[in-house]
Amino acid sequence: MSAATSSASGRAERLWLRGLDSRRQTARHRLFVFPHAGAGASSYQLAEHFPDSIEVCPVQLPGRENRFAEPPLLSVEAVVDELAPLVAARSELPFGFFGHSMGALLAFALAHRLRDMGAPLPTRLFLSALRAPQLPDREPLHHLSDADLLTRLARSEFAGLDPELQELLLPTVRADLTVCETYEHCHPSPLPCPFTVFGGDRDDSVREPELAAWRAHTSAAFELRMFPGDHLYVRDTEQQLAESIARTLPVRGRETSPVRG
Template identity: 45%
Template structure:
C-alpha cells in the first residue's frame, strides 16, 4: 500500500517539541479514543522517549475520513503510514483496542520489514487468544453509552450533549466492532519482541489472568504489572506508568 506524506502525517500526533530522544514509543488509543489521550504520558516520557500518538480516522480532525471497523484494516493502514517514518529504534504501547492494533502492526513490521519494535506494551486488554462473547457494538445508542459510563474514561460532556454524541458514537461503535470481531490469525500468532502487560487491578474487561495470557503471543519474554484502578487505570497513574516504561526500555 502506497501512502502520501499527508496520509503519513495524519496518523500520528506529537505533544512535545521534537527532541533527540533515545527511542520512539508509538501509542495506539482505545475504542473511541484519540491521540490526545496520551498527551500526559508523552509529557512524562520526554525527553528520553518521544511519543508518537496514533490518530485513527473518523474522529476529531480526521472526522471526515471513513471509519475502519476491523483490527486488520486499522493495522494495515497504520502500518503503511508508520513504515516510512520509523527509521530508528521504536516500541509500541497500545491501550485496550489499541493493544490489539499495536500487536497486529508489530506482526506486520516483523514479517515485512527488517526491523520490528523492540517491545510491545499491551495495556488494559486481555490476550488475543482469550475470547469473550461481547456484542456491545450491536447495542442501541443508550446501551453503548451505558457501557462507556461503566468503564469510565469518557468526558461527561461527550455523553450528555446531543451534538457531541452524534459525532462520537459512530467511531465508538466502529471501534467496538473491531475489537469484538477480532480473532488473531493464525490462532498461535506470536511476536519475537518481548511484551510488557499493564493492567488495572479492578478492570472488568481485562482480568489479570486474561492479561497474563499475552505470554502465549511472543517467543520473547513477558512481564506483567498491575496498577491500582479500572479500565482507565492510566488516568491516575501516568507518572508510575511512565516510570515503568522508561525502566523497561
C-alpha cells in the same frame, strides 16, 4: 519515489502519526501510542513524562478530533493496512508500541504485520487493559441499539462524559467496537518482541489472569504489572506508566523481571 508520491506519503504520515520529529535532536527511541476505543491522539499526555531521549508519537485514527469528519475504519486489518507502511518508513530509530484497550489490539496486530513485511519490529510491546486475543469472546456490543449501547458505555471509558458528547461520539465508538469484536486471532507463531502487559487492579472487565495469558504471544521476555485503578487507571498513573516504559524501552532485548501471576 516521485515528488507526488512523497508528498502523499508525507500527508498521510502527518494525519496518522502525531509528534514525529518533535525531539529530532535528542530522540534515541520512539514510542508509538495507540488509544482506546473512541479516543483520539490527545487522550494521553505521556510525552511530558518521558526523557528527551524518547519521542512519543500518538496515533490518530479517522473519525476523531481533527479527523472527525472522516469515516472511522471498521476492522483491525483496515487500520493496519494504513499504519504498517507509515511505521515501517519511520523505523530509523528503534521504536516501541504502547496501546491501551483497543489500542493494545492494534499494536499487537501491527507488530505481526510488520513481521510479515520483513520490516523492523518494535523493541518491546507495552499492552494495557486488554485480555489476550486467544481467550473466548465476550458478549459483543457493536450491534446494540443506540440507547442500549449508551447504557453500557456509561460503565466504561465514557463514564462521566456529558450525555450530548456521548451521543456525538457514538458512531465512532460503535465503529471501534466493531474493530475489536470482529477481530479473528490468526497468529499462531509468537512474536520475538518482549512484552510488558499492564492492567488496573480494580478493572472488572479485564482481570489479571486474562492479562497474564498474553505470555503465549511472545518468545521473548514477558512482564506483567498491575497499577491501582480500574479500566482507565492510565488517567491517574501517566507518570508511573511512563517511568515503567522508559526503564525498559531504551535497551533492545533486555530481560525483564519474572512474570507475575
